[in-house]
Amino acid sequence: MDTKRIVDFKAGDEIQSFFILRAMNIKTSSNNKKYLDLTLADKTGEINAKLWNIENGEDSTYKTGQLVKVRGTVTLWQNSLQFKITKMRLTEDEDNVDVVDYVPAAPISAEDMYEEVMGFVNKIEETDVKNIVSKIYEMYKEPLMTAPAAKSNHHAVRSGLLYHMLRMLRSAEVLCGVYPNLNADLVYAGVLLHDIEKINEMNADDLGIVSEYTFDGQMLGHIIMGVKTIERVALEVEAKHETAMLLQHMVLTHHYEPEYGSPKKPMIPEAEMLHYLDMIDARMYDMNRVYDQMEVGEFSEPVFVLDRRRLYKSSLHENL
Amino acid sequence: MDTKRIVDFKAGDEIQSFFILRAMNIKTSSNNKKYLDLTLADKTGEINAKLWNIENGEDSTYKTGQLVKVRGTVTLWQNSLQFKITKMRLTEDEDNVDVVDYVPAAPISAEDMYEEVMGFVNKIEETDVKNIVSKIYEMYKEPLMTAPAAKSNHHAVRSGLLYHMLRMLRSAEVLCGVYPNLNADLVYAGVLLHDIEKINEMNADDLGIVSEYTFDGQMLGHIIMGVKTIERVALEVEAKHETAMLLQHMVLTHHYEPEYGSPKKPMIPEAEMLHYLDMIDARMYDMNRVYDQMEVGEFSEPVFVLDRRRLYKSSLHENL
Amino acid sequence: MDTKRIVDFKAGDEIQSFFILRAMNIKTSSNNKKYLDLTLADKTGEINAKLWNIENGEDSTYKTGQLVKVRGTVTLWQNSLQFKITKMRLTEDEDNVDVVDYVPAAPISAEDMYEEVMGFVNKIEETDVKNIVSKIYEMYKEPLMTAPAAKSNHHAVRSGLLYHMLRMLRSAEVLCGVYPNLNADLVYAGVLLHDIEKINEMNADDLGIVSEYTFDGQMLGHIIMGVKTIERVALEVEAKHETAMLLQHMVLTHHYEPEYGSPKKPMIPEAEMLHYLDMIDARMYDMNRVYDQMEVGEFSEPVFVLDRRRLYKSSLHENL
């Protein structure tokens, strides 16, 4: 018996460990018996699992999002690994495990990130800009602690949104040093607001797992939702019209290309910079995630989110 | 002396007539004399005009938008017609002319169109949809009477916006008959709201002449501005969230392609229909405008707004 | 035993009913026995079916397109429903069933549609236009009664082509009222001829089921075939050259974009209108078909034929 991480599973492994129940369906096998078709997950990945020949009512014991203790065998089925469960139960207090340790999450604690991010809010000098951002961050503090930045792809982990903004803010600060003609207030505010409505665009539970896009998310998307939120809050804090519009313009243009959702292009340098800060952070995240699973001297498979490019990990990347 | 319309001017014509002063610049000629470089306009077109050797202060007599009485000669300068003014003065009461007769305008009176359009507002049955539309039409009644639908191109005439919506509404009504599965309330509301923020996207005077795009128009554009207006009004009239979102979605998607300003595509049939109603009316308007200046049996020059297509006017178009 | 429609099948259902045999292959199982791999269909859909362990010659009993009576069980195989046949026979007179009731068809009878469509032919006033259209409709009357408008996608049902044209004609009539500058003769003729060669572009049986594209369909396509047919008939009825060319031009341009098969763009307003009539009818058809399978408050899966958009069915669509 073994407590391997899912990413390390090999056919033939006998496993006993804790997992999150990510998805669950009751199905009927060819011999007409009911079984559970499950997705189990830990911090490192997911695997399809089968619990054969369930008793009546056994399926109602479990709900997705719960932590379960499972015993079974890893098998190979049509070139994919599958987990054949022999025993499964819900975790109990004495198991002394916390569900949060079983979901992928940002590498810094949400509390630390939040504090550092709020530090940037406080660096904003222009009153209206600061009022708008502060008000929105008050409103959204709670969901912000766990929200991921995506359903899949970059920063699709617990607190991924905070992590995405934090790294962008750090970059923003130093680049405002290199390019002193930029208004740092606008750059910080742009970063802090650009994706803020991802919180309402996707239904994420407090494990940072997105089940689906929301109604508003489908009908308008987080960019338009963000513009509306700034408008509403700007009216509440009685911000100058020009200031409110600059922030809305930055959110509206940050995807840059119409086909990626921005109907206008940046008309101020801070909006241009926001776009590149966003791209850099997303790409660095995605590339590092691929590197994490590669050996030195190796090419990766084509990576979907990087336009099907392969990456190469050189000997100069050995100790990074 | 002649009172020809500008569209009929030929080199050599001696003209005495009334025109609108569309643009005016003071310039200095090669022999160092001041002169006025003007654009004169009537219902049918515009012409560049020169008033040579002006007296000191004579330029301050005139303001763009005024109606002037002018005498002079049409000449040819580098393949373009030009109007050489020999005499010019402001109109006076006894001239008995009205500036409105000298600007291009929709072929139906604004009052008649407004009444017919409001008839459609009243046909809307669903309370929230009706409340939102009614409220916005109350707010915008005044500018709506004269607003054009564009700076140049289709419906860029006085009350052109009303005319554009009126024809779309007439089409909407009959097509809802052919396609009874459409919710007519949504289609009417979509038409009534889709371009409403063109009123605030462009600075137009009450002759329907656009001088420039507004700050908000440049930073966000009438589509995003329209979404925001619906949001605000929907909150005021306490409309159901779903209803408010459907109307915003229709405005957001009506340009259909991202590169034309719609970051989302229609997800309800009424939004799809709105797009085609809009396209049909714009294209019919532009094509008829070209036909008006063509003879039967002739091909037009390439028309910029029709993707540089030429049109052909056949003998079957003779009496239309 | 149950007579459910295919669209309502669930794993475990015991079914006894009539179906059309849409496709049939003889295969050999892993234990070296022959079996029939079938596609069964009714008005609502299709399902893969297996008839195991057939006798020698049993396969020659059946032909695709026939109506069969079948008994069996619905099973789940790799996430798809499959029908395991226990008994199958050809229908007999005493079954008192008509194959036409088992294929998807337009919601109006072909006869009624044909009569209404011919009413539009008779509304055409210009002699040459009328002669060309009348002649072609005489020639194609028979196949027209059953022809679908596509192999899959919009109007891919029995008499779908008639239904497509009929709704376009109804729209054409009312829009010619809104836009009186259009020549209605040309618009009607354009609608009546634009897809007429779909009859010869696809091999459809008299159930309206397309087996494949024809040789001419593959080498030229229905647009070019339509141009040629008009040319030939125009010569036969001695139509004026200009008239014949206008009709050919309308057919040639109705797909509008080169990448959709139109090498020229519309040069007359009637051709422009024809394109939009075509688009509207196709999109309304496809969207309603998706709506038919959706609940209020729900988003659909991405719809291939609508550029992978999802649709949303709102509470305002409840009783439509």
Added chain:
Amino acid sequence: MDTKRIVDFKAGDEIQSFFILRAMNIKTSSNNKKYLDLTLADKTGEINAKLWNIENGEDSTYKTGQLVKVRGTVTLWQNSLQFKITKMRLTEDEDNVDVVDYVPAAPISAEDMYEEVMGFVNKIEETDVKNIVSKIYEMYKEPLMTAPAAKSNHHAVRSGLLYHMLRMLRSAEVLCGVYPNLNADLVYAGVLLHDIEKINEMNADDLGIVSEYTFDGQMLGHIIMGVKTIERVALEVEAKHETAMLLQHMVLTHHYEPEYGSPKKPMIPEAEMLHYLDMIDARMYDMNRVYDQMEVGEFSEPVFVLDRRRLYKSSLHENL
């Protein structure tokens, strides 16, 4: 006084020579005198010319297409050369000049080219292919002798169409040797028919000068016109359906890309080869035309018809 070719004109040259009158407009100068605004041409190029202060009726002496004897001076006007005419008259018999020597033409005589091209017609073995091509070449013999292959761009010279086809046929013959799997009959026929309707797509006089596109040319274009001609002739010679369709398919697909006018792509290797033969000949022609005006070691200006590429003429191109 000088008889320089137009390509060699320099500001200040005094010229007396013969030219073709390519275009003529009567205009009125700023001092209200009538003058002729002309385009003069010879084999090497064109130049704008002015004949000032004409007498009443003098303009009716001349018609475009005529050969005139002209005396005057080359001047520079806004960076372009212009020809100021001091004396002009129509040519007379005793001038002993032939208009044909003053238009750009293919480098081989039309008669020689025609004979060689007909040799290829005779090489066709398959009866139906040969009958179709022969019949069309009989019909079009006369215009073919002078027709250019374009209004401007490649082979826009007298007999340019014959020259274009001739070089393609020579290439076709040798490439059918390298690729013996090609059916040479189809390749020859494809070349012989692909552009044949350029004859009716453009109005060219017998000097090979195109004044404008024809009605049919604008409404359908030479590709669709070619398909129709083959169809009609194939019916007349009672060719097999398959054969007639293959030839139509080749003409239809020879521009290869939809945006260049081909709604289908080649489905037989001979159509694929036809496309490349066409491209090669057009590009070699255009590139050589640019090279003719370049010195060794030089880059050309961007060439419009070559997608604005510059060409380089190397020392290896010195004696070609």
Added chain:
Amino acid sequence: MDTKRIVDFKAGDEIQSFFILRAMNIKTSSNNKKYLDLTLADKTGEINAKLWNIENGEDSTYKTGQLVKVRGTVTLWQNSLQFKITKMRLTEDEDNVDVVDYVPAAPISAEDMYEEVMGFVNKIEETDVKNIVSKIYEMYKEPLMTAPAAKSNHHAVRSGLLYHMLRMLRSAEVLCGVYPNLNADLVYAGVLLHDIEKINEMNADDLGIVSEYTFDGQMLGHIIMGVKTIERVALEVEAKHETAMLLQHMVLTHHYEPEYGSPKKPMIPEAEMLHYLDMIDARMYDMNRVYDQMEVGEFSEPVFVLDRRRLYKSSLHENL
């Protein structure tokens, strides 16, 4: 027992024959026994094969690239043919078979092709061009004898690169006759060098089978690698700078479109011609390969490498 070629296999065939082992994996079946999952190949194709229940160590008997003698049965598994091996052994001397006869190869022997190709090298007159090409061909002679021109697609067979260049050279020679303004030295050299670095872009064994792209191939690609090789060799043979650059330019531009790997477009006619020679040969090869498996009167399935076009094989293609 039968010695059929793979392309002729049908379910149920009992086969005993020689094959190349193209790929091999050891897997574990659902009943926990080890088995070999193999790809067998001959000149005509490949098939998946299973050797069940292998002994310990049996897998180490075999290596990919070896020729094996196999007995077994062809079965149908999920619509694909599969080969169930009952007996397998390595070939021995007395089998008297040569691995080269079991891989797809160019239809002419490498030796004959090499000689003919070197004949073209010797036809080059300009000293520097000749020196550069000769030197490179000396360096690469050995790998050139077997190198394929691709991993899959056109000329992906043993000695396919030589065959590709040979046919291009034959075409080049005759087209230089038709277009005498071309510098034949440059055209020959362009053909001889354009793909030469495919030798180092892909790891191919001496059967011409590519296992993967090389490091350099992935990081730069054969076009850039070719430019570098010419540069290095040109310095070694002390070629004139202009000549070295012309050859590099030809290699750099031969894919023509940026999205296919050429950052510049041809600036000399020889580079333009090189592109078309390359396209023609690739397309003729691919089309003939499809034709080889088609019957007259038939349409192919969509062919991936031909942009998913279908081909048609007409009665005029019967004896080619």
Added chain:
Amino acid sequence: MDTKRIVDFKAGDEIQSFFILRAMNIKTSSNNKKYLDLTLADKTGEINAKLWNIENGEDSTYKTGQLVKVRGTVTLWQNSLQFKITKMRLTEDEDNVDVVDYVPAAPISAEDMYEEVMGFVNKIEETDVKNIVSKIYEMYKEPLMTAPAAKSNHHAVRSGLLYHMLRMLRSAEVLCGVYPNLNADLVYAGVLLHDIEKINEMNADDLGIVSEYTFDGQMLGHIIMGVKTIERVALEVEAKHETAMLLQHMVLTHHYEPEYGSPKKPMIPEAEMLHYLDMIDARMYDMNRVYDQMEVGEFSEPVFVLDRRRLYKSSLHENL
């Protein structure tokens, strides 16, 4: 008399000042007198100038690139300012002016920039990377001091290339802090080498003014030239193959999109970052250049190099 900067010229100004002679042509006026058509420039811009009625030989007094003292009047000609020279002479020692003060240049001295840039070279730790970069910077030190980064557009000023790289290096350093997984050696080397061959792609004089692209620049471009230079130097310093290839790959991919000249996309994160560093610096430069000529509260004209976007300068940009 006035010594205004060119950017401040207005029609009617009488000017006496020093300018650089940027371009010079001898032309002949309509009254057949020779005159000089000149372009004069200072740090702030350029203006067309005419020196009328020159003496024989006067034109040979001047050469482009020289500093001249000029007196004359600013006039308006067809909406552009023009400078009518009344007196002009070469500068003399006693004028005590330095040509370098009359060309646009980077805002930091070349010497200071060079020192800071070399500091980054010295920060590189990996031996091969450092050797390659050091060697190239030794070779190119002299031209590097004055080279612009472009012919027009971003950094097209004296020492603009150094300035471009310097700002990128400063950004690179801080971003390597935010993204510690990046190999800083590679990022620095990528910045230092990415545009280095712009030195040989364009012919720039030591005022940093580009007259034209070089032969190599036209045939290959600075990206391919850079790859070749790294290859050559890497062989000289006997660098590891992998290292040499990584640097070549970074240069090759830094334009990112094929249509901008990069045939491959980045396969290592450092190449990805290099692209964004390049984009950011170019855009910040171009935007600031536009801002420099704008007032607060104003929209600019469409800016060609920013895809014809307008910029807006807000009150938050007032003191930057």
